[in-house]
Amino acid sequence: MSRLPDAHTIWEAAKRLGLDPWPVQFEQVPASVLYEFAAYLVPGRMNHWSYGKAFHAMKTRYDYGLAKLYEMVVNANPAYAFLLDTNTPLEDVFVMAHVMGHVDFFAHNQCFRSTPADMTEQVARHAERVRQYEFDHGSRRVEQLLDAALALAEHVDWPAPDASPRRAPQAAGLAPDPYRDLEPSPPPGERSGKTAEANPDVLGFLAEHAPDLEDWERDVLSMVRVEMQYFWPQIRTKIMNEGWATYWHTRIMRVLDLSDADAVDFARLHASVLQPGHLGLNPYLVGYRIFEHLNASGGPDAVWLAREVDDDVSFVRNYLTEDLVKSLDLYTWGVRQNQVEVKSTSWQVVRQQLVQELTHGGIPVLHVEDGDFHRRRELYLIHRHEGQDLDIPYAERALRHVAALWGRPVHLETRLLDAPSGQSRRVVLSYDGKANTKLML
Amino acid sequence: MARLGQDWSLQRKGPVDQARHLARIKAALRERLGDLVTEEAIIASDGRQVVRVPLRNLEEFKFRFDPWRGDHTGQGPGGTEPGEVLGRLPTPRADPGGDGGDAPGADVYDVEVTVDEVAGLLFPDFRLPYLEPRGGRSLEQAGPVFRDIRKVGLLGNLDKRRTLKANLMRNARDAGGPRIHNLRPDDLRFKTWVEDRRQVGSAVVIAMRDVSGSMGDFKKRMTRAFFFWMLRFLRTCYRQVDVVFIVHHTQARVVDEESFFQLGESGGTKVSSAYELCRTLMGTRYPASQWNVYPFHFSDGDNWSDADNRHTVELLEEMLPSVSLFGYAEIREGGYASTLMTAFNKVQHPRFRTVAIAQAPDVLRALRRFFQPEAGGWNHEPAS
Structure with missing residues (x-):
């Protein structure tokens, strides 16, 4: 029986094939920990019940044998990869080969150019600050704030592609300023007015311009925003990233020295991934x-x-x-x-x-149209309708979250398709702190 | 490329937030208790079945596309042809707790609950009020009670307030001033439990139910729901409580539990018939000297005549000094208080409580009014 290759051998094999992954740190963890990381997406992230809900759902599916996660990779340099401690040795080899593809992709795809290399530490600092805010202001207030912030989390601007060469660990000091969210926000007098252009960074706009938020609340919003900016490139490259990792695990496994029995096991695993x-x-x-x-x-x-x-x-x-x-x-x-x-x-x-x-x-793509609508500091958002209607009941409930942050009436303009005619009508959803209204224009 | 082999057994973040989520579910269920209590599926399940309860407040609302409009991409095992049917939509479900008027019932966050879980939310606050030790067969309440403080104990049961107080006192005595300082094992105070077995007296519940023709479906359902939870409460929280089941229309008779829940008859209503039977029982099998007596009566108050109303009130007033608590619940479908309720409203007695049930969640109110401890505000509800 041949000895199975270790992590270093697999990394070397990936290098020889032309991949250029960052160093990878592998950790074997029990299912409860692996699923926890999968629910939070980055280990050590701030607490929120929605992550607990995801964790519960995933863990239950695993406990009942309905689903199995073999690994989870964190985009950082060096990268972290967590392997389920009940994997067979061959499953580990297979998963490590797969991870090489992911890490190479993180390192080279342009969507990830401006991703900070030390996100695990950043989210840990965020978690620490949120914990302190819970201590200072009560966990209930923090939870309500996070409920609202997470409802809007995806509506941040994408990090602009960074023209500089890809980051290396020793150049960490030159990375984009990790403390920029600590800078004082502008004085209240400047926090209003029509935005110069359509601003898709709704969460960022709220963090900066919402009239009545306290500084710690703005800080929480900024943290959610920064974390989401980290996840956006992954959302944008799901098919590519998984495809790339699969494409390369087949090639790496081919050049590794496997016994016949292991080769058969690998073929079975490979087939199960490609259902x-x-x-x-x-x-x-x-x-x-x-x-x-x-x-x-x-x-x-x-x-x-x-x-x-x-x-x-x-x-x-x-x-x-x-x-x-x-x-x-x-x-x-x-x-x-x-x-x-x-x-x-x-x-x-x-x-x-x-x-x-x-x-x-x-x-859906939203942007801030006006932060002083009706000249009463009401917020006017526009959904850029591109052929797909919003889920209106959901949007109405989400709008309440926006109002909770903005502190004044909020409006969302969208369009609704009329199926027979193919025409669409403008609709404005509003929430004034008490009731939702819907106005057809 | 190292493997750290770190010890992950203390990693608890996921379970901590899972507990937060479960606490939210519990809070949301508590808000829905009024609906859950009259939920036929739960009552009928008898503990074996789970009921799926949609909880809209627990969803994570975001701006998203309408999942049921427009087309989507899918993938088949090969050779899929246009027009092929891939499945059926789940039928939209009524959602009594939601406030959105959306049609598709999918994507609502469902929670599974059992009778026991509902009971767990309901019963902790319930008591048989005015329960006193009396002769007869004894009623025993048992369980651990925290009412002892000791210097040794489990750290989880540390009484922080008393510990700090002990420290303050010792410092005031020995260190020249009441400060919190120099905490010693000697300062520690622990809450400790004792096993409590109290004889709390014997009790009988006399459950009276109007089965006359005017008791329609809704009224029957409300009555059944109340007595279902009442029985479950008595059997969960007390070792031994006698229950007598009486049904009445113009005549009253004692029946067994099964018929009590199932009987539906027709004809007029003479409430006095039931109260007379109740008085007879109290005179013979369940004398007040020996028993805590709890008559509960459910009716729509649609009584035969004013004369019978007067007779009923007389009987009631005669029984009140001997009962521990008398509860009357009137079920209305719209409309006003009945003549019977109007007559009852004039009866002012600390042991008499009435409640009006106009919609399903009122059953929960009835349970709370009848099974709340003694210090319980008004006995008649203010007119609404």
């Missing part, structure tokens, strides 16, 4: 097949280029071909008379639909 989705897509499978197809049609250079410059939207738009849609058996579905029905298998329709779903991570 087709049902009403959704399996990002591992779709991403993997697109990379393989790209390699076959454009050669390795095309693959390396895509890894560097694309995000899911451009990746799918540029490289999802007719052959792939057919062989992956992709389709669009919709609801007709309470039945879920396949609508189309045309590759252009499927690709267009998928691009729409991936645009902005599948999250």
